[in-house]
Amino acid sequence: MTDVSALGEFEQVVLLAVLRLDDQAYAVSIGDQILRCTGRAVSRGSIYITLDRLETKGYLKSRLADPTPERGGRAKRYYALRPRAIDALRECRRQLEALWRGLETKLA
Amino acid sequence: MNRLPRGVEWLLRVALPADQREPIAGDLEEEYGLRRRRAGVLRATLSVWWLAARLALAFRWETVSRGRPLPPIADEIPRRFTVFESTAQDVFFAARLLRRQPGFTAVAVVMLALGIGANTAIFGVVDAVLWRPLPYPNADRLMAIAEQRPREGRFYGPVAPADFFDWRRDTQSFAAMAAYDESALNLTGTGEPERLRILRASPGFLDALGVQPAHGRDFRADEEVVGHHRIVLLTDALWRRQFGADPLVVGRSVTLDGAPYDVVGILPRSFWWPTRPDIVAPLALDDHDRALRAAHFLSVVGRLRPGASETQAREELSVIGARLSQAYPAENRNHSPSIRSLREALVGDVRTPLLVLLGAVGFVLLIACANVATLLLARASGRQKELSVRRAVGATRGRLVQQMLIESVTVSAIGGAAGVLVAMWALTALHALLPAQFSTLPGITGMGIDLRLLVATLGTALATGLVFGIVPALVATEQRVATALNEESRGGSGSAKTRRLRSALVVAELALSLVLLAGATLLIVSFNNLTDVAPGFRSDGLVTVRLSLPATRYGDHARVVAFYDGVIERLGSSPGIHQVATTTTPPFGGPDSRLNLEIEHRTAESPLPVRAHPHLVSADYFATLGIPLIRGRAFTDRDNDSAPDVAIINEAAARRYWPDENPIGQRISLGDPPQWREIVGIVADVKQQALDVDAEPEASIPRRQKFTSLGTGFERATTTLVVRSDLDLASFVPLLRAAVASVDPLQPLGAIRPMDTLIAESVASRRLNFVLVSAFAAVALVLSATGLYGVMAYIVAQRTREIGVRMALGATSWQVVALVLRQAGVMIAAGIAFGIAGALALTRSMTSMLFGIGAADPRVYGGVSFLLGLVALIAVAVPSSRATRVDPITALREP
DSSP states (O other), rough: OOGGGGGGGGHHHHHHHHTTGGOOHHHHHHHHHHHHHOOOOOOOHHHHHHHHHHHHHHHHEEEEEEEEEGGGGGEEEEEEEHHHHHHHHHHHHHHHHHHHHHHHHHHO | OOOOOOHHHHHHHHOOOOHHHHHHHHHHHHHHHHHHHHOOOHHHHHHHHHHHHHHHHHHHHHHHHTTTOOOOOOTTOOGGGGGHHHHHHHHHHHHHHHHOOOOHHHHHHHHHHHHHHHHHHHHHHHHIIIOOOOSTTGGGGGGEEEEEGGGEEEEEEOOOOOHHHHHHEEEESSSEEEEEEEEEEEEEEEOOEEEOOOOOOOOHHHHHHHHOOEEOOOGGGGGGGSOOOOOEEOHHHHHHHHHHOOGGGGOOOEEETTTTEEEEEOOOOOOHHHHHOEEEEOOOOOOOHTOOOOOOOOEEEEEETTTOOHHHHHHHHHHHHHHHHOOHHHHTTTEEEEEEHHHHHHHHHHHHHHHHHHHHHHHHHHHHHHHHHHHHHHHHHHHHHHHHHHTTTTHHHHHHHHHHHHHHHHHHHHHHHOOOOOHHHHHHHHHHHHHHHHTTTTTTTOOOOHHOOOOOOOHHHHHHHHHHHHHHHHHHHHHHHHHHHHHHHOOOOOHHHHHHHHHHHHHHHHHHHHHHHHHHHHHHHHHHHHHSOSSSSTTTTTTEEEEEEOOHOOOOOOHHHHHHHHHHHHHHTSSTTTEEESSSSTTSSSSSOOEEEEETTOOOSSOOOOOEEEEETTTTHHHTTOEEEEEEEEOOOOOOOOOOOOEEHHHHHHHHOOOTOOOOOOOEESSSSOOOOOEEEEEOOEEEEEEEOOOEEEEEEEEEEEEOTTOTHHHHSEEEEEEEEESSSHHHHHHHHHHHHHHOOOOOOOOOOEEEHHHHHHEEEEEHHHHHHHHHHHHHHHHHHHHHHHHHHHHHHTTTHHHHHHHTOOOOOHHHHHHHOOOOOOOOHHHHHHHHHHHHHHGGGGGGGSOOOOOOOOEEEEHHHHHHHHHHHHHHHHHHHHHHEEEHHHHHHHO
16 A cells, blocks of 8 residues: 655646656656646656655666757756556545535535 | 756756656746747747746745644755755745744844944944945045135134135146135025025036036036026926926026126036035135135035045145245235035935944944844754754754754844835935035935845844854854763753853943944033023024025125115014114024234234134124124124214124234234224124134124125125024914015015024034934943843853752741842953943044043943842842742752
């Protein structure tokens, strides 16, 4: 059983954005993706910190891409989900759906 | 390429964890390049800085709030960044340390906030009064020109009109020179009648100040001639208040004192003049007044011509003055023009008192520094082990000193920030204490914290942090590893050197406190001596009311007389009013004019100029003020134009000019034109200008007799009602208004001031000094007592084991107390000795501020030494009683 209580709301948002971006997920594109899907502009700092935290917790893995001249010869860090994260997201969704069920009339 | 700004790179390096730095910097750089292409370099740079700063903050906050170790920073960093980065690291470390020791931090911050805040506030006042230029272009070129009579000890007296016109004609050193005087008149026809302060200035006044009207025009040279003078410039405030800021008011006519005046312009909002006039009008004197050389009532301001120096101007004026003395020996002998800066003329000679204040408040800060330094020393000795370990693993001494200094500067920076709040509060509180002549200075009105003060505070805070931090840092890091570890293992805390240093700091604090106490006591005694001086009349229940009758309706002397007859009669019969009188020169608020005094049948050359202050008074004036009649008779209502001219002199005149004879019955003439009057009485001396100024010769003239030597409008324009009543102001004013209105409904009232207030204002500047210096001395006393307490408590704690041994061997409580007291006594005695020496040296500079007491008065020094000793002993009492309660068994069992 995955411990989903360790997954915060913003962490879910970031994980989902990474998942949507396939192999193109890095901080800037993640921020753009969140903005496009949710309309929320999130600060870059919180994205970096959340990515770092998720990696520490073992939900994300990252790789450094080859340096490019646009980046002053600096590498780019791409993120991808570990299976553990997929499980955690599924579990979150299940729990939320369970809570939503039967509320359609009340929230209509 | 689109390299990131260097500062951004540095910020990222300092703030971000090493493993995150590269990709994040890459992201930023990519984005920076994109924005440069889209929005230009400037906007791209600003946005990347903004982004980097927020990132840095986010990462730092994340690190600190989660209590994780700070990310490694020193690796792979070019050499030139290490200083910055280790500094940043030290600041974070210091902040964390201070948070962990809230007690120490709070005490240190409070002491520093008080010290720095008080310094900032006093600096604000001193800066505004002494150093900040007046709000005119090239204000240092503005001079106040006056007339001096060095032989009478008068250096900056008012100027006679004819002298001014001659100076203005002959001077080459001044680009512009203008005379002015100030009075009040009544604005009617715009709704509620308003009494306005008017500055009458000769054309060229605004030129001299370098001020241009915001709308309309300045005065023209021909407008100082009677007949062309009915024009005014409105100040911005009046223009907004009465005319709704309507620019079309220029060219319109307003009614002042019943006469029409054309508004020719509006002064700019920035126009400043200390007396805050509402309107400026040309100073137009009629031919009689223009020719006056013996009546001095004008002030003169001039702007030095480019290239002309103050010295040149002074020399030139003295040449002109000498020429005038030769041409008009009767009026101008023994006097000459004098100049000084306009600032000095406006704020007075307050340099010494203000610098004394600045010195006093600086002492308080020094004491606070010494106290924080002793705290730091105590704290450093508790950290010996940490420091030794750090040294043992390779930290250099310089690095440790740097870190400790950064800690102390961090404390002082927090203290400085809190000090700004203290200063804001203190400035507001100070405002009420400031004497009137500088509470209107531009730096003080709306006195807040501006950039200049902030820079001063920041500088003070940094200097403070270095001052109190450097010695503890050096001492704490000096110890060898082995010694420190040894001492630590024995359970002691700190070395003998630290203890000596703390004792020395306490001695310094006590000495500084004694200097402040001595200064404060001298000022308090002076103030008491001064307020004990009898003014020569009864001031309680006495109220003065300024009235100024318009020339249009009161051009004739008889009408002036009739007006005051009516007011005196009507007001005098009102309930609660005991006596009513008039004078042109009330004590503590009247003009200071002097006229040449001629004595009939006396032609011998006098070594001193024979002069007297003229007063035009009503018959009951002396009785109303309670001034005793020494000889002869008082005035009566029969002393009018149809009776022989008479005068009453004061004792000072009698003493000086008739030392061996009876002046009663002699005839004198005051000023020009000669008009012989018989002396009918002598009254007692009155303090006319200030409590610390001795009475000068005076001659009083009954108001019903015409007197023109001071100009035709003198009595009409400047008469003061003096009323003795037992009513409070609230019930008095309606009676007064009714009485004046019953005589002339169009006549408004001028300033209504209780005499006690006027006297209090005359000592306001001394009050400011003694109140502040006393407050500083009290703070100093508390701080140094706290410091002494801290050191003694520490010494007792340190010697607990020794005391225990002594008690075990049979020492009594008294012997233990004596042991502690001996140690404290040495410090207290040294503090008092150094303090007395310092005070004797420093209070000498205060001589001019003292009254009735010498700067080296032994009673003062004895008293404050006793007080300081007493407070110091109280501070020592707690630690010494603790020493007697030491339980030998426990003390010896301690590790």
